Amino acid sequence: MVILASASPRRRELLSELTKDFIVQPSCVNEKTDKLRPFAVCMDLARQKAESVAERFPDDLVLGCDTVVFFRDKIYGKPKDAEQACRYLRLLGGRNHTVYSGICLMKNGRQELAYAVSQVKLRKMSQEQIQEYVRGGSPLDKAGAYGVQDGVVESYTGEFENIMGLPLKLLAGMELWKER
Secondary structure, X not given: OEEEOOOOXXXXXXXXXXXXXXXXXXXXXXOOOOOOOHHHHHHHXXXXXXXHHXXXXXXXXXXXXXXXXXXXXXXXXXXXXXXXXXXXXXXXXXXXXEEEEEEEEEEOOEEEEEEEEEEEEEOOXXXXXXHHHHHOOHHHHOHHHOOHHHOOEEEEEOOHHHHHOOOHHHHHHOHHHHHO
């Protein structure tokens, strides 16, 4: 059995493309880290999430994930409110940035970490378009305040699913995944 340590409906949807044999057990972590580099941040947070759930399911394969947006030497996670989401979208609109997703797999005391990277360019939106998008609620639970599936991305390189929050190709290639 695979245990998804995430409440994200997008991760649940993506994981179902690889297996139907999983359950969702959201982690209870505050998503704080002392890491500074974006690849280390997403892997550390993914590890924290997996560890918090693995204690209850030591014999199952636990999957923790985290996604961050990196732009101009700053990490952008989920916005804390609508105002911050609007700021993120104004800042990122029309510009290239990097999306990192970290994965942590844990089973029987073993742990495997990996991360994926994608380059993204958001389309430039007017203030009215930004406010309408944020009012819809979609940006509030997403790193960088946008969802690649929402039609706000102008272009990207790398794995679409990474930008969405769970890089499936990376996950499918991990040793603990293959051993499950």
